[in-house]
Amino acid sequence: GAGVSQSPSNKVTEKGKDVELRCDPISGHTALYWYRQSLGQGLEFLIYFQGNSAPDKSGLPSDRFSAERTGGSVSTLTIQRTQQEDSAVYLCASRDWVGGTYEQYFGPGTRLTVT
Amino acid sequence: SQQGEEDPQALSIQEGENATMNCSYKTSINNLQWYRQNSGRGLVHLILIRSNEREKHSGRLRVTLDTSKKSSSLLITASRAADTASYFCATDGSARQLTFGSGTQLTVLP
Numbered sequence: 604g605a606g607v608s609q610s611p612s613n614k615v616t617e618k619g620k621d622v623e624l625r626c627d628p629i630s631g632h633t634a635l636y637w638y639r640q641s642l643g644q645g646l647e648f649l650i651y652f653q654g655n656s657a658p659d660k661s662g663l664p665s666d667r668f669s670a671e672r673t674g675g676s677v678s679t680l681t682i683q684r685t686q687q688e689d690s691a692v693y694l695c696a697s698r699d700w701v702g703g704t705y706e707q708y709f710g711p712g713t714r715l716t717v718t
Numbered sequence: 719s720q721q722g723e724e725d726p727q728a729l730s731i732q733e734g735e736n737a738t739m740n741c742s743y744k745t746s747i748n749n750l751q752w753y754r755q756n757s758g759r760g761l762v763h764l765i766l767i768r769s770n771e772r773e774k775h776s777g778r779l780r781v782t783l784d785t786s787k788k789s790s791s792l793l794i795t796a797s798r799a800a801d802t803a804s805y806f807c808a809t810d811g812s813a814r815q816l817t818f819g820s821g822t823q824l825t826v827l828p
Binding site for chain 2: 636662
């Protein structure tokens with residue numbers, strides 16, 4: 604079946620502009636995660652959605668970052684007034700909580716470059 | 719700071735040799751997982767070991783877990799050039815979010 608998809612795969616933007624990154628999780632997966640990975644580094648947790656519960660936003664680095672998940676499916680990560688330090692690969696993952704599995708399925712990521 | 723820390727940060731071996739990567743973590747966990755990443759893109763789940771398990775095998779992979787030392791190791795036997803990738807451990811403490819280490823870059827030379 605279809606895996607997690609993300610768009611765009613690459614995004615180049617000028618400093619100060621807003622960007623939106625999209626994630627389509629695996630159909631039926633109730634949990635959705637966003638991570639950020641800077642060059643040569645591990646993954647940094649950003650935000651987590653689980654069903655209809657309030658999202659866990661504890662990893663968002665500043666109030667310029669926000670995310671929403673509409674209809675319990677597609678999610679959009681928005682970065683306002685981008686800065687050069689926002690340049691990274693943004694990864695989305697989904698997990699079937701009801702199934703009780705612990706494995707997260709990752710999308711291919713969006714590589715964001717802020718010039 | 720990262721919960722899991724892998725060492726070494728980089729490892730280069732010849733094809734056919736075994737590769738061992740280690741991971742240390744700080745807090746209690748429900749399980750520990752290893753992921754592989756090619757070319758800085760999406761991660762692929764390799765293996766999960768629960769906190770009450772000590773060793774697990776999957777094909778050429780062998781994972782150990784020592785909860786008393788808060789450490790895990792990933793062994794890849796008979797390595798192949800295609801195993802070249804970054805390998806990350808991730809701890810699952812709250813069964814909600816995973817906390818990833820900084821990874822080991824493995825290079826397998828043909």
